[in-house]
Amino acid sequence: MRIFDATFAALFLILGGQQAAWAQDLAPMRGPIPPRPIPGVMLPEPDLAPPAPPAPSVRPIAPAPSGPAAHTALPIAPFSNARDAIRAWMRDSTAGDKVGAVRALEYAASQGHLTAQFKLGRMYAGGDGVPANDLKAFEYFSKIADENADAIPGTADGRIVSGAFVALGGYFVDGIKGSYVKPNADRAFDMFHYAASYFGDPEGQYNLARLYMNGQGTNRDARQAARWMKLAAEKGHAPARAVFGDMLIRGGDGVPRAPVVGLMWLSLARDSADAVREAWIIERCEAAFAAASPADRSAALAMVERQQFASRSASQR
Template sequence: MPPRSIPVAPLPEPEEAIPPDSGAATLAPAPNTPTAHSALPLVPFSSARDALRAWMRDSSAGDQVGAVRALEYAASHGHLTAQYKLGRMYAGGEGVPTNDLKAFEYFSKIADENADAIPGTADARLVGSAFVALGNYFADGIKGSYVKPNADRAFDMFHYAASYFGDPDGQYNLARLYMKGQGTNRDARQAARWMKLAAEKGHAPARAAFGEMLIRGGEGVPRQPVLGLMWLAMAREGADPSREAWIIERHDLAFAAASAADRTAALALVERQQPAGAARASQR
């Protein structure tokens, strides 16, 4: 079952400036739209698809304000990709002022309206990612807003993304909650299970964390240092040095502490994995 709906403030809807049977609608600036939009004239779009074409055109031309305006029109008409793109933009301050609450509300709208999207589809990947974003917001809260830290809700969001959509970020974050006992009982076996699922999908942080679990062992997780080193080695290969330097550090420490025999065996396992991965990629 999907998590219960998420209470949010309503997103701005476009006002009709011409009769609805004329085939066109206009987007009026709403009080809580970005400041840069407040002085813009009404711009008609015939449909969400027309607005998306305008978004692509304005983005290519460097007109960020026009691009955001077009996206907001498409999003207000229920276009999932536009809603997701705006959520990411407001979350990261990409072309708009950073506004975590607006991002939260876009992601909430996606989650509430698309929780039953068919797993494995392009839409489902966006919805799963939206659930993960909501999990992160519930984990930390949004300062100065009605979104307060709520570990139980974070668990709900990550669990649904992980179990229904098979989202690797959701699986990784769910594993971390099980490791810490946040929003659920602490359970090392469940943590290892979800971490392994994410690791098998190429999620570099999950590979590193699962590798360390196997090297350390205990609490229902069997100690398997060679396999642990293998996962750490594969994590290092997929890590982004600018954002995931910790993975490289954990890898280097683990390999420095391992015996020569374990290092050799682990690297042999990595070599076996690479041809298998390349073969799977060639079949896609």
């Protein structure tokens, strides 16, 4: 399974969908982060509960399955510590010894090494050097999230833990066929909300916005969707830039219509999009510019130029 690979061209049609019936779980989560202002766009402020301090989930994310263990680790190699195992992983990976590399990672992960745990989760999720196994990936990500939910945002560990929460959100959206991990929109909302609010993770913010757009795990709320999408867009997240731009071009549902600013975001999204994996962004940008008036196109391109100049100036300081 690929976790939220951002090939979501259908996102642009979902603002008209019906409100779903799921209720938001009121777990102790930190409130949304106030977004920075965008030129020419004022989004209405939704009612927000006072932010609560971050806290790990009361219940483990991955309950122990009944019966045999979900997976059996490779035999533990005689490493003296996790650091030696990581060195062995790098050496074996360079030499093409996949079995040895995985064994070293398994040892480091068993010693609580976050990078090893996350790397193994990604490997099993994508079948990279090991047989694809989403349940193994889920359990590695769950261990990271369960034991490190209070990691400091912005640190190396914080980025790893945040990535684990985002990955778990993707698994809870779809479930894992043939396993105890069932689709659970409320839990998906919890995972994305924690990554988005506590860690400020742009991928978490983007996926949280999508849940608000669809009404999954929470009431449908286009204003909240726009706010979270804008936060991710401001951090350079290409799909968020494209979706936010489209929302501003369309307007409605409490989101002000701002076609010039929307075109600007779509143009910025196109410039940073992966031409293969995110071809939908390029197509959507071209379609939007083709439908826009010459005046709007010119104004949007001027805004893009100013944004790029500001970014270059900031990077040179």
